[in-house]
Amino acid sequence: MNQAQNPFSLSLRRIWALSHNTFLELVRLKVFYFLLLFAFLIIGSSLFTVQFSFQNPLQVLKDVGLGAMSIFSWLLGLLCTANLLPKDMEDRTLYTILAKPVSRFEYLLGKLYGVFLLLGLSVLLMSLLFAGVLAIREQQEIAELARNLSPENLPAAVAEIRAATFQMNLLPGIALILLKAMLCSTLTLLLSTLASSSVFTVLTSVVVYLIGHVQGIAREAWLAGGQASPLLKVLVAGMALAFPDLQLFNVVDEIAVGTALPALLFWQVAGFGGMYILVYFLLAQLVFSTREL
Amino acid sequence: MSATAILIKDLCKEFPVPFRRETVKAVQNLSLEVPAGEVYGLLGPNGSGKSTTMKIVLGLVRPTSGTTSVFGVDSRRVESRENVGFLPENPYFYKYLTGLETLLFFGKLCGLAGSPLRERSRELLHTVGLEEAADRRLGGYSKGMLQRIGLAQALLGEPRLLVLDEPTAGVDPAGAHAIRDLILQCKQRGITVLLCSHLLGQVQEICDRIGIMDRGELLAEGRIDDLAGKKNQIELVLENATPALLESLGAMSRASGAQVVSQRGARTDLEKFFLDVTRHRS
Known part of the structure; x- marks a missing residue:
C-alpha cells in the first residue's frame, strides 16, 4: 500500500x-445567456430608471450596476458549478476522463478553473456594459451642464463630473465582486462533492450564502455586552471559521457612494477571499479523492 | 517492462449499505493474471462484480483489500493509466463537441498535443470509419457511432492495454461486426484486451482465455477450448453429400464403435446472412 496515488498530481x-x-x-448552457441577459437588462435599464430617482444619478447607476454584477455573477457561479460533477458522474464521462492519466486533483482544478474563466468573462462583459452606461450618463450630465452653466464655469464642472464617474476604485470593487463569485463557486463545488443531488447543492449553497451575509451581524448581537456563555462563544467562533463573512465584500457599497477603498483593506479582503477559496478547494479535493465512483 | 498486463491478487471489494451496518461484497478473493498480448474475456451475469473489477483495475474504485497492477504499476497510481485505453459501457461524451474535437480533448488528457495529436486523431477517425462524421457534433451520432468514437478515444494514447466494457451493447450487427474487427486488429498488433461482454458468441470468437464470475467470485477460468470444447466429439461438414454416402458413413461409424450424435442440414451463420443482405442493399 506504499504506492498510493499522489492526490496532488499536476499537469x-x-x-x-x-x-x-x-x-x-x-458557455453553451442556456442559463448563462439567460442570466447575462437579465444582468444586461438591469444595468442597461438603469439609464432610464435613474431619471425617476431623487438621488445623485451617477451614484444610483453605480449602485444598480455593481449590485447587479454582484448578484448575477454569484448566481451564475452557483448554478453552473452545482451541476458540473453530478452531470459528469451521471453521464459517466467522468469514468472516461479519469481512466486517462488524469488525477482527481487535476480534474477538480480543471473544472473549477473553467467556472472561473466563465465568471471572468461574465464580469468583463457586465463591466463593459456598466462602463458604457456610465459614459452615456456622463455625456448627458455634461450636456445638461453646458446648457445651464456659463462657459467660464463649465471646464471645472465637467472635470468634477468626469472624476465622479470613472473613479479608479471601481476596478478593485469589480475585482472583489469577481472574487466573491469565485469563492461562492468553490463552496458550491465542495458541496457538490458531498451531495448526491444538484438541487441539494444549490439550496445548501444559497443557505450558506445567506449565513455568510448575516453572520457578522449575528456575531455582534450574540457577543454584545460580554455576557455570552463559553459554549456560545465556541459556536460563534466555529460559525465564523466555517462560513466566510461575505459582508466584508460589501466594501463595494462604499465604492458606489464614492468612498475611496484603502489599498490595505482591498488586499485584506482579497487575501481573506483567496484563503477561503484555497481551503474550500482543498476540502473538496479531500472529499472527492475518497469518493467511490 | 512487465510481461504481465494485469495482475490481480486477493482482491476484495465491499460496498457499505446506507443506514445499515451491512456491506455488499462485490468482489471476493479474486486473483487473476492477464499476460501481455492476450485477449481476456470477463464473463458473468449482471451484478457478478465484472464492472467493479474493471473499475478497480482502472483506479476508479479503491479495493477493500488486495492489490491490482497494470504492467507492474499499482492501479491506484495515475501512471498505471498511461498505457491504458478504456471504453465504458454505453459511453456518453460531451454532445457539444464534434468527433474530431472529442479526440483532441481526450488526446490532450493523454499528454498529446499539436500536429501529432491532430494527425493521430484523423488516423483514428479513419480507422473507426468516422472520417465523414469528424466535424459533426456527437449529439447527432447514432449509438454505433458513439461506440466507435469511444473506441477511437480509447486507442488515442497508443495503449498497451484496452479495457472494453460491453463494446457492442446496443449496436446493430454491422456496427458490432466492425467493432469486433477493430478488436481483432488490436489483438494482431499485440495489444492486451480485457473484454466484458454478455455476447458469448463474440467472446468465443475473440478471446484467448475467459474468466467466469458470479457474486463476486471467479468460478472458472481458462482457454475456451479447454472449458467449452467436447473432447470426444468432432464436427464434419459435407457439401453435395448423397443419401447413400451418408448411409455408408453412418454404417462405418457404427462399425468402428463411434456414434452419430446429430445430423442436420447446415445453415449459414445468421450474422453473415444479415450482413450479406444489408450490404447488397447499400
Whole structure:
C-alpha cells in the first residue's frame, strides 16, 4: 500500500484542457445567456430608471450596476458549478476522463478553473456594459451642464463630473465582486462533492450564502455586552471559521457612494477571499479523492 | 517492462449499505493474471462484480483489500493509466463537441498535443470509419457511432492495454461486426484486451482465455477450448453429400464403435446472412 496515488498530481496541460472544455460546456448552457441577459437588462435599464430617482444619478447607476454584477455573477457561479460533477458522474464521462492519466486533483482544478474563466468573462462583459452606461450618463450630465452653466464655469464642472464617474476604485470593487463569485463557486463545488443531488447543492449553497451575509451581524448581537456563555462563544467562533463573512465584500457599497477603498483593506479582503477559496478547494479535493465512483 | 498486463491478487471489494451496518461484497478473493498480448474475456451475469473489477483495475474504485497492477504499476497510481485505453459501457461524451474535437480533448488528457495529436486523431477517425462524421457534433451520432468514437478515444494514447466494457451493447450487427474487427486488429498488433461482454458468441470468437464470475467470485477460468470444447466429439461438414454416402458413413461409424450424435442440414451463420443482405442493399 506504499504506492498510493499522489492526490496532488499536476499537469498544467491537462488542467488547461479540462478547464477549456468546462468553459465551452458552460458557455453553451442556456442559463448563462439567460442570466447575462437579465444582468444586461438591469444595468442597461438603469439609464432610464435613474431619471425617476431623487438621488445623485451617477451614484444610483453605480449602485444598480455593481449590485447587479454582484448578484448575477454569484448566481451564475452557483448554478453552473452545482451541476458540473453530478452531470459528469451521471453521464459517466467522468469514468472516461479519469481512466486517462488524469488525477482527481487535476480534474477538480480543471473544472473549477473553467467556472472561473466563465465568471471572468461574465464580469468583463457586465463591466463593459456598466462602463458604457456610465459614459452615456456622463455625456448627458455634461450636456445638461453646458446648457445651464456659463462657459467660464463649465471646464471645472465637467472635470468634477468626469472624476465622479470613472473613479479608479471601481476596478478593485469589480475585482472583489469577481472574487466573491469565485469563492461562492468553490463552496458550491465542495458541496457538490458531498451531495448526491444538484438541487441539494444549490439550496445548501444559497443557505450558506445567506449565513455568510448575516453572520457578522449575528456575531455582534450574540457577543454584545460580554455576557455570552463559553459554549456560545465556541459556536460563534466555529460559525465564523466555517462560513466566510461575505459582508466584508460589501466594501463595494462604499465604492458606489464614492468612498475611496484603502489599498490595505482591498488586499485584506482579497487575501481573506483567496484563503477561503484555497481551503474550500482543498476540502473538496479531500472529499472527492475518497469518493467511490 | 512487465510481461504481465494485469495482475490481480486477493482482491476484495465491499460496498457499505446506507443506514445499515451491512456491506455488499462485490468482489471476493479474486486473483487473476492477464499476460501481455492476450485477449481476456470477463464473463458473468449482471451484478457478478465484472464492472467493479474493471473499475478497480482502472483506479476508479479503491479495493477493500488486495492489490491490482497494470504492467507492474499499482492501479491506484495515475501512471498505471498511461498505457491504458478504456471504453465504458454505453459511453456518453460531451454532445457539444464534434468527433474530431472529442479526440483532441481526450488526446490532450493523454499528454498529446499539436500536429501529432491532430494527425493521430484523423488516423483514428479513419480507422473507426468516422472520417465523414469528424466535424459533426456527437449529439447527432447514432449509438454505433458513439461506440466507435469511444473506441477511437480509447486507442488515442497508443495503449498497451484496452479495457472494453460491453463494446457492442446496443449496436446493430454491422456496427458490432466492425467493432469486433477493430478488436481483432488490436489483438494482431499485440495489444492486451480485457473484454466484458454478455455476447458469448463474440467472446468465443475473440478471446484467448475467459474468466467466469458470479457474486463476486471467479468460478472458472481458462482457454475456451479447454472449458467449452467436447473432447470426444468432432464436427464434419459435407457439401453435395448423397443419401447413400451418408448411409455408408453412418454404417462405418457404427462399425468402428463411434456414434452419430446429430445430423442436420447446415445453415449459414445468421450474422453473415444479415450482413450479406444489408450490404447488397447499400
